[in-house]
Amino acid sequence: MDITSSLLLVSFFLFVIIILIFNKINGLKSPSASKKKLIEHVVTHSHAPRFPQGSLGWPILGETIEFISSAYSDHPESFMDKRRLMYGRVFKSHIFGTATIVSTDAEVNKAVLQSDSTAFVPFYPKTVRELMGNSSILLINGSLHRRFHGLVGSFLKSPLLKAQIVRDMHEFLSESMDLWSEDQPVLLQDVSKNVAFKVLAKALISVEKGEELEELKEEFEQFITGLMSLPINFPGTQLHRSLQAKKKMVKQVEKIIEGKVRRAKNKEEDGVIAKDVVDVLLKDSSGNLTHNLIANNMIDMMIPGHDSVPVLITLAVKFLSDSPTALHFLMEENMELKSLKELTGEQLYWNDYLSLPFTQKVITETLRMGNVIIGVMRKAMKDVEIKGYVIPKGWCFLAYLRSVHLDKLYYDSPYKFNPWRWQERDMNTSSFSPFGGGQRLCPGLDLARLEASIFLHHLVTRFRWVAEEDTIINFPTVHMKNKLPIWINRR
Numbered sequence: 001m002d003i004t005s006s007l008l009l010v011s012f013f014l015f016v017i018i019i020l021i022f023n024k025i026n027g028l029k030s031p032s033a034s035k036k037k038l039i040e041h042v043v044t045h046s047h048a049p050r051f052p053q054g055s056l057g058w059p060i061l062g063e064t065i066e067f068i069s070s071a072y073s074d075h076p077e078s079f080m081d082k083r084r085l086m087y088g089r090v091f092k093s094h095i096f097g098t099a100t101i102v103s104t105d106a107e108v109n110k111a112v113l114q115s116d117s118t119a120f121v122p123f124y125p126k127t128v129r130e131l132m133g134n135s136s137i138l139l140i141n142g143s144l145h146r147r148f149h150g151l152v153g154s155f156l157k158s159p160l161l162k163a164q165i166v167r168d169m170h171e172f173l174s175e176s177m178d179l180w181s182e183d184q185p186v187l188l189q190d191v192s193k194n195v196a197f198k199v200l201a202k203a204l205i206s207v208e209k210g211e212e213l214e215e216l217k218e219e220f221e222q223f224i225t226g227l228m229s230l231p232i233n234f235p236g237t238q239l240h241r242s243l244q245a246k247k248k249m250v251k252q253v254e255k256i257i258e259g260k261v262r263r264a265k266n267k268e269e270d271g272v273i274a275k276d277v278v279d280v281l282l283k284d285s286s287g288n289l290t291h292n293l294i295a296n297n298m299i300d301m302m303i304p305g306h307d308s309v310p311v312l313i314t315l316a317v318k319f320l321s322d323s324p325t326a327l328h329f330l331m332e333e334n335m336e337l338k339s340l341k342e343l344t345g346e347q348l349y350w351n352d353y354l355s356l357p358f359t360q361k362v363i364t365e366t367l368r369m370g371n372v373i374i375g376v377m378r379k380a381m382k383d384v385e386i387k388g389y390v391i392p393k394g395w396c397f398l399a400y401l402r403s404v405h406l407d408k409l410y411y412d413s414p415y416k417f418n419p420w421r422w423q424e425r426d427m428n429t430s431s432f433s434p435f436g437g438g439q440r441l442c443p444g445l446d447l448a449r450l451e452a453s454i455f456l457h458h459l460v461t462r463f464r465w466v467a468e469e470d471t472i473i474n475f476p477t478v479h480m481k482n483k484l485p486i487w488i489n490r491r
């Protein structure tokens with residue numbers, strides 16, 4: 001590890017310690033496991049229910065430092081692997097200021113994700129909760145959540161939106177790729193981030209180019225910086241700056257909504273077809289979705305949407321650059337499609353991209369190995385028993401998806417990038433859940449796959465490239481240390 005990385009690591013540890021102490025002062029207590037009143041049996045098991053084994057580590061700090069240092073190490077699995085060996089696939093720990101049941105068990109994770117809000121609700125750190133607000137889709141539960149999730153999900157999956165994404169991505173990628181130079185490296189992570197943000201802003205609120213988009217992007221960068229900041233809100237702190245940025249963005253979206261409502265009243269626009277997520281939500285007749293709630297949620301939806309797709313694309317390019325055979329197969333398949341379309345004079349449709357079998361396997365394997373989202377957190381609302389384990393009321397639960405995806409119980413040679421493994425495997429099993437599951441299954445999953453497929457198609461059919469050495473960093477979010485520079489040659 002070089003000096004800069006060591007300094008960064010030390011500062012990060014200090015930051016974590018301050019957060020933990022702050023949480024403690026704010027009264028974040030570890031609930032007692034002894035309060036076993038009502039136990040809900042979600043997955044039955046022959047043994048008597050038992051409280052997961054494990055250690056709560058140091059006072060206040062718990063096992064957070066060990067968790068983070070292993071996440072930054074060459075083998076990020078070491079924290080989980082060590083405990084899995086000592087205590088089994090489900091164990092107790094104390095990370096990020098909270099007593100947590102950590103599960104690396106596919107069935108247990110599935111059962112928790114499938115449970116409703118009477119058993120588990122989403123859990124996010126205090127800063128994130130404050131930035132999102134109580135009416136965020138990421139936090140709400142019950143019927144309002146189901147309605148919101150359903151409306152958003154069906155629009156994001158609609159053929160109409162997919163056709164629009166194809167047109168938009170063709171335009172955004174041409175604009176970007178035409179400017180790529182052979183004399184200097186292209187930073188793949190930045191390029192894909194730029195394109196994905198444009199796609200997202202258009203799909204959510206129809207903001208396209210120019211000043212409006214630039215302003216939104218700038219405020220959004222300020223907003224998300226706060227997600228990893230101290231939960232202290234007064235002028236001068238990062239959390240305060242991020243909250244101010246969100247206010248500005250919400251105002252911007254409210255203006256867009258007012259414009260839409262006005263145009264609909266004056267019948268200036270065809271009000272039948274929804275062009276973006278805002279249109280879909282405005283059509284809801286329940287009366288629960290106020291303009292302010294919609295505007296806030298458009299910003300919140302950018303949190304899971306903005307970074308995940310570029311990371312998926314960047315990791316796919318990284319894995320392909322390291323696996324020449326897979327890259328060759330992918331290139332042949334995409335070249336074939338391109339030639340066929342040129343021959344027939346047809347344009348590329350969204351289902352052309354999604355029906356490329358090997359390309360889809362590459363994306364699936366990237367999702368498995370790359371683990372764009374390493375895990376999801378919940379809080380138990382009552383004592384729950386799953387597969388013989390008791391998860392006590394008030395405890396946090398970490399469904400650690402990454403460990404499942406890299407477990408040799410479920411995958412042969414799990415650290416090998418092998419898209420061919422998906423030839424015989426079913427994706428719809430509990431051991432593969434990069435998009436979560438149950439009622440909170442990612443509504444953007446089709447969008448993510450489509451964007452990655454289009455990006456890869458244009459990359460391999462237009463360029464040959466050599467990627468510079470780069471390292472995957474797995475914490476706090478997955479990204480490439482040097483943004484994955486690639487040297488390109490046009491075909």
Ligand code: HEM
Nearest residue numbers: 138304305308309312372373376434435436440442444448
């Ligand atoms: C590679 C790309 C992506 C991955 C791996 C991913 C993964 C996930 C996961 C694991 C969850 C579940 C969180 C939980 O259970 O608490 C989730 C939820 C969510 N994702 Fe994605 N996501 C991706 C792309 C997107 C995109 C493009 C959007 C578009 C806006 C999006 C929007 C959302 C939303 C709104 C939720 C919250 C759903 C709810 O709580 O009801 N995601 N995502």
